[in-house]
Amino acid sequence: MSVIKRIINTASTYPPVGPYSQAVLADRTLYVSGCLGINKDTMKLVDGGAEAEARQALINLGAILKAAGSDYTKVVKTTIMLGDIQSFPKVNTVYQEFFTKDFPARSTYQVGKLPLGAAVEIEAIALTGDVKVESS
Known part of the structure; x- marks a missing residue:
């Protein structure tokens, strides 16, 4: 049985740098x-x-999720990279605008430098299709 690897690119957000x-x-x-x-x-x-x-x-992330048939509720893991860990509380506040319950697992790091001199970079792993959420 083959697994399909599908490349996702959407014009709804910026192209890869x-x-x-x-x-x-x-x-x-x-x-x-x-x-x-x-x-x-x-x-x-x-x-x-x-x-x-x-x-x-996170808006850009949402556009990519949508293009792949997913959404914020189907995200299972995020990684946030910060140029300065002191921005952690402000980023958390924004993050909760997009992830409101059943939060994904997450790691947050301060890094030496991000592309284009950015202050924040966010990556994610998500599911597609029907997803049933259970809590334990």
């Missing part, structure tokens, strides 16, 4: 590349620092 796909769907698991707070129309980071970049990065 390097040699990678926006996401790859392997069977029903979606691996979304790191999203930056780039405005797709200007191809520049949004103004406003980590908070504004996090919001735009």
Whole structure:
């Protein structure tokens, strides 16, 4: 039995800034590349620092999820990379605008430097199709 590997690229957000796909769907698991707070129309980071970049990065993430047949409720893991860990509380506030319950597993790190001098980068692993959520 073969597993289908589908490359996901959508014009609903900015194109990759390097040699990678926006996401790859392997069977029903979606691996979304790191999203930056780039405005797709200007191809520049949004103004406003980590908070504004996090919001735009999550909007961009949502566009990719939608293109693959998924959404925020089907995200199982996120990784947030911050240029400065001091922005952690502000990024958390924005994050809760998009993930409101049954939160995905998550890791957050301060990194040395992000592409394009970004303050925030967010990647995700999500599911597609019908997903039943259970809590224990």
